[in-house]
Amino acid sequence: MAKRLLFISILFVSLGSYAQGLKVLITEKKKGKRTVLMAENKTGDTLNVFLMVNATGYRRSADKPVLKDIPPGKKIPMITLIEIADQESSYTYDLIVNEEQRNVNITHDKQVKDIEKNIKNRLVLFSTEDCEQCTALSEALTEKRLEHRVFNINEDPVIYRQFMAFIERKLTNETKIRFPVIWNRTETIFGYEALEDIINLLGDK
Incomplete structure (x- = not known):
């Protein structure tokens, strides 16, 4: 099963500071036909993570973006993809990491x-x-x-x-x-x- 990953990470940092190393790691957790994309915060700060997946060959094509706050050092599920039988499955994703918790109070x-x-x-x-x-x-x-x-x-x-x-x-x-x-x-x-x-x-x- 071919998987093609597109990784785009935009880090919003304050003036005078620099992004060092990977801030959020996206990994797969597979069980049967289910693939869960996990996001792990590798920093000591809470990060606002935006993930959008474009998928083919899955029951859910991740048609809606996911935006979650991830606490320091935590690894949480972002989205679950379920494979369709007898179809080749692949996906790409866009990942945006924002150190500032924006839009928190907007309903x-x-x-x-x-x-x-x-x-x-x-x-x-x-x-x-x-x-x-x-x-x-x-x-x-x-x-x-x-x-x-x-x-x-x-x-x-x-x-x-x-x-x-x-x-x-x-x-x-x-x-x-x-x-x-x-x-x-x-x-x-x-x-x-x-x-x-x-x-x-x-x-x-």
Whole structure:
């Protein structure tokens, strides 16, 4: 069974300090067809950990990101993947580590209200670091003078979590999250195949 892991760790540190060594370790705990992804805090501080998994060949494709606070030195389960029989399974994941506990006092309802203000009737791209398709789409939209906003989830995972909470009723176990995640004023598009086609689609509104 092939496993392809994409590890992106963004460490938010205070001025004058430096990240030393691995802060959060993601490991697998397998039992039969179940794979539990565990996150271990290797530091002496509580860390706010954001994990998003894109999976194929599993009953659950991890269509929603997970955001948890992990105490110092602790190892906790983040998400469970269950293999589908007779299918090749693989997954990638994005991991963001934030030393500051952000958004702790914001309730689910408040999150949804906040994100509605940011994206209402707008064209919004949710991107990641080193996402060539994200950059290409944003540049093409700028060239076409199509107004849009870009949120980099590595820089602000809280905004992305709010957005996923906002659209969670539309997500299914078959949803495959690809970047850029595009909020096209009234609907969500996960990634694209051809740049010209997506530009034509977004320009029709």
